[in-house]
Amino acid sequence: MSMHELIILGILQENELHGYQLKRYADRLLAGFYEVSYGTLYPKFKKLEQNQFISSRSMKSNGGQEKIHYQLTGEGKIYFLKLMEDIPNETFPVKWARFKIKLLFFAYIDKDIREHLVMNMLQNIENEIIKLKEIQKNSGLDKYQKLIIIRNINELNQNYEWLSSIK
Numbered sequence: 415m416s417m418h419e420l421i422i423l424g425i426l427q428e429n430e431l432h433g434y435q436l437k438r439y440a441d442r443l444l445a446g447f448y449e450v451s452y453g454t455l456y457p458k459f460k461k462l463e464q465n466q467f468i469s470s471r472s473m474k475s476n477g478g479q480e481k482i483h484y485q486l487t488g489e490g491k492i493y494f495l496k497l498m499e500d501i502p503n504e505t506f507p508v509k510w511a512r513f514k515i516k517l518l519f520f521a522y523i524d525k526d527i528r529e530h531l532v533m534n535m536l537q538n539i540e541n542e543i544i545k546l547k548e549i550q551k552n553s554g555l556d557k558y559q560k561l562i563i564i565r566n567i568n569e570l571n572q573n574y575e576w577l578s579s580i581k
Contacts, residue, residue, distance in 0.1 A: 417515055418458045419467075421450060423486060423494040424519035426468060430485040432475075433459065443518055448511060459484060467493045498523050501534055506542045509535070510573075532577060539574045543567055 425431070425439055433455060440450045462468045467490035470482050486494070498516055502509075513535045520528050549555075550563045 416458065417448070417512055418450060418454055419462060420494070420497045420512075420515055420519075421448075422455070422458055422462060422484075423467065423490055423497065424515075424522070426484060426486040426490070427494070427519065427522050430483050432473075432481040432483045434481075436484065444515070447514055462490065465493075466490075494519075495523065498531075499527055501531070506538060509538055532580070536574060536577055539570050539577070543570050543574075546570070 421440055421444070422436065425436055425443070431439065433452070437450060437452060437455055440455075444450065459468065459470070463470055463484075466487055468484050469487050470484050472480050473483050475481050498519065502512075504512070513531070516531060546563055546567050550560065550567070555563070
């Protein structure tokens with residue numbers, strides 16, 4: 415599953431946009447934790463359109479320039495829901511990044527699916543904390559390595575508390 419596809423389809427849930435608008439919206443929405451480049455965006459538009467998940471049409475802007483506008487299709491809505499429900503087997507940092515992106519679009523999915531995704535991520539966080547505590551017991555770690563492990567455990571505990579509050 416591509417995070418870029420999830421982002422594009424999620425943003426197009428409400429509005430038909432041209433590429434520059436979608437990129438600007440994605441930059442604001444994802445500020446601080448994920449970046450979408452034009453070099454990735456336009457090939458994804460092409461792939462999504464080939465798979466009939468989005469459609470495009472050329473429109474003249476106020477300045478008279480031709481711009482291609484993208485909109486979600488019925489098939490695209492179904493695919494978006496599939497992407498939202500999917501829980502791939504990935505490393506924790508990738509799962510966490512993907513989950514935060516999904517969280518941006520929680521308003522578009524059923525409450526039961528939201529709860530399932532949150533509960534699954536809480537379990538993943540718990541597992542990651544256990545794993546880090548085991549690593550922390552390793553006496554071969556130097557002072558700085560231990561500090562990083564402690565910081566990661568604290569951050570995971572904060573994420574767990576925060577996530578528990580929104581379920």
